[in-house]
Amino acid sequence: MAQVGRPRSFDRTQAIDDALLLFWRYGYEATSLSRLKAAIGGGITAPSFYAAFGSKEALFKEVVARYMETHGRVNDPLFDEALAPREAIASALGRSARMQCDEQLPKGCLVALGTLGSYAEEDSSIPLPLREARARIRQGLLACVSRGIARGDLAEDTDARALATVFEGLLLGISPMARDRVELPVIEGAIALALTLWDGHQAPGRSVV
Template sequence: MAQMGRPRTFDRDEAITQAMHLFWEHGYDATSLSQLKASIGGGITAPSFYSAFGSKQALFDEVVERYLGTHGRVTESLFDTTLPPRTAIELTLRRSASMQSEAGHPTGCLVALGLMSACSAESKIISKPLVNARNANRAGLRACVERGISSGELPKTVIPEVLATAFDSFLLGLSTLARDGVTAATLDAAVDQTMGLWDSLSTGHDA
């Protein structure tokens, strides 16, 4: 009697990384189930996929968690209150610019590029982890500005939300620039110019 073939086995941890690169490169909507099945473990069946991950959305949730715990940690300095606020922002911008341009993974940022066209109720649910991550970064930037005002580095006339939005716009814009092939050196130099926003407002430069 012929034996049934064994189901294909694969390294689940590696599979998450492979899926992360696909979603990072193409976005959630454009990454098909066929692409995922073909890329994971050198190719797996639909039953194996659903048994391991449940659904495309469930896999994406795991991917976002993996990304935030690895590449996405470049923004951690925003929440480190032991750092001077200006330094905290600058470190986040420089580390993000470097990460988004390095080899070994797609360019840009999954948090910014993973699912931007969240129009339907379903896509809004799927994009919620990314929205939460962007909101957290925005809040971190604002907290740094507020610390700068409290410490006297920035004048009280500065509106925290406005200055934080300026830095956030640059942070999100890095994704498009890196995806378009702007070099890491150019992005890093642009950080110098962007931090000039802080310096131009700093009470230490009033004279």
């Protein structure tokens, strides 16, 4: 009779949190199965790992979902229409910078850094959860800029996609800066400077809100 993995003796939510920290710190490729087995539940066997999660790729998808439900919520202001669009972008950028520089967490952002180096195969499904997460943030930024134009905060001829892409580039760029230990006040200064691009596209007679 084939031997099966021993019953799970670990808390599954905690196991995903343990795996999240590893993928966040090392990325998908460098987070080996042996590292995962050693970290989860104080150490589990390979049969137990596969019985619980199916595969490393499947676990990674659960990790990304968990990240977006927790740390990734720093970007929630982008989807809060009760906030003025400029305020929503400023809040999301600031919250993300503080999270990525938090000394109690791995530096940077899992969404930005989690699969660097794993794009060798064009049809690889491994980066897909992060591509989807980045697409959601991209859409949120574009929605804020478009809403700013619709409200009359920004000039009608503002290139919404270009301005949103500037903010997305800064958001993604915070991750390597955080890993290189660029100080939070420096990053916050960059955010403030980037927001002057919004101010430069204000509709005539509008003030910064």
